[in-house]
Amino acid sequence: MAYRWPADTDFSLWELDVLDRHCPVCGRMMHICDHRYRRIHTLDGPVQLICKLNHCPDRTCPGHARTRSPELEITLALPQMAIGWDVLCWIGHRRCSRHMAISLIPSELQDDSGIKLSEDAIDQYIRRYQVMLAAWQQDAESLRQLYGPTAEIILCIDGLQPEKGHETLSVVRELTRKRVWFAEPLISATEDEVRRLIRRAKEWAGSLGTPVGLWMSDKQEAFVKGIAAEFPDVPHRYCDNHFLRDLARPVLEADSHAKVPMRQKVRGLRKIEQAVLRRRKAETKDDLTPRTPEATGTATAAANPPAAVVDPAGSVVLDDCAAVRGILNDDQGGPLHPAGLRMAEALGEVQESIQRNLEAKRGGPRRSNSAGYRDASRRVWTKSKSSRR
Template structure:
């Protein structure tokens, strides 16, 4: 194969045939042997003097200095991200298909797949074409940090198209760094070059982190910024939820002794034994049913369920009388309910106001931002006026009002901007989906550090691979220099993690090696 052009792109002079390179590449069809005619410009004044120009068709088969074809790399990516196979399983499948490869090379090919696909998907021209279908862009931004003290994987995604516009790992989450990321996205979507069609950014959704707020105000002035209402309610209602949880723990401690009652009727098949087992099952199910903040008052739910069981036992006892097993169960329930009876009215009233706040923000009436704001002002005024009646939850109510004041400027932008979501849960679910698939592939219980180290390419490639089949043509790099720069940055970041592992394994040897580097005598000049 040879180059498609015989003219130097630098000086328009004829290119000379310099030499022929021969390659052997392992593909899914078997070993492929081909010769590549390399041409160079011999004009000493040309800026491309002695720069090798290789055949374009070569790049569609394999990467430079790589022994496996792009079709093998595409198969590795599909097996990993779609079929959730581990490295050993991928190696076994490639061996079955006749591709001679070692296990270590499978991991390398998976890295190449992530890099090439992420590079292809992050092309600014492609991103503008994708988001241009809606005619506007709504940004969602959030960070992922599996390891405290290490890098944070920041992701900026278009809400309308679901496209990941940028993913990058940062050592810090300060305003300047986040503003720079947002500025890159704005420049890609709204190029300053003449004749380039730009796509306007009409809204931003994020959580309430102050560095994100400041970064959006700096990089996207005048763009409506919605703060996630789920994060707001979870943070504002946290002390109320903790009070409910504390009362629930106290109630569960009092409701003990269910197992002896169940053992007492083991082996019995009569109706009375069946009813006793049914009541015990109801109590046990109630004790193990936990809720999640901010709206799930699991303690109140437990109290109400146990109260209903107790009322049912009282009704049976009034009509027929209770056997000794159910009499014991009724005494257990009575002890728990009486011990926590004073805690529930305050918790119930506080959660009632939290649910009212959530209902106002849900805005089923379809009011505009001003209308929702007026209703919310009324609720906050009512909470402030009745704060003295909160009793032991006075501080929790104060915390709710404080968090509301902090989130207030960004709570209502979604009602005046079409398509701007109320919460950032879609991006959170994307992170959760990625963690789920990573666990299925690796078998790890928690997310791996590589999730952040290589997350800037792996998250993008994994998401895209599950949406549509990726072929060999999708992995052909349009700019080899950009691919090498991307790969070099990822490897440098991974090297930092390796240094940390070496230090933890043998601190003395690690520090000694650094000391030798620093005090190594320089050679005489």
């Protein structure tokens, strides 16, 4: 659908002409036969392009029927697009490099540059950007330039699962330049299929003219056989990460058994939460009958009717329940940070924190402070985030 420009848009006018105005067939000076008007968004504001179209004035020359457009037009914007290259790159960078959600890009673009585009339009531009990005990633010439000064390349192959339930992508990466060479979803990672990918990597390496110094993988049988067959003289090393993970498998199994009794012991969160909520509900009902501040115990309670402020202790309990639930559900972590070990640490901190509160209550004014528990749960959360990378 054509882009609808607001009537009061203030366009900069850019006139473009053909650079070499000689007829490519007969060499005669060409004439301007028509104009094409085009409007595009740039990061510096809206632009109206006036493209002068040229053709050969000699009706008998084949150059007469072949209209020429200004060469510069394509360097400003792709055909049919209502945005210039700069805006396309801005959008693509936000999506592919910053991983911004598509739904957030329109508002960001409008705030940054005053450009109003629909989510659908952004989505289409991103698709085109991805096609170009993929083409660039695999462009043999730019790869040759990139690998020109490299003495040796290191290749690795691995299966990646973007998300649970997604089909596994077999990815071949080059490690000295940290480039993904190609990826393919293999329905079944049979020896033949894997061999095909490894052969392709061999072709790529061959076209670069750079020797392969090393292969790395998790040493699945299909990888081992395929690499040995296609790269008989290249060493094939275990990937550190996989090596550690495989080596630590018994530790992780023991760790996962250790989590079971902890989960069995720390339970009944739902019951505690329900009890707090029930009590609150009852108290709110009571609050509907008019009371004096003295009757509710605190002055703030009368000023702010709903339960949240009336019941600080209840809020602490609910927060703590949420923190403990987070601790119990945290399953992330590799062999160096086993989940069960972290669960034990975090639960220990919660226990100490409750103990401190109990002691404070016995010995003096009660400190209703759940910062300790929150810290514990936050630590678990940060750890799990970093270990996912």
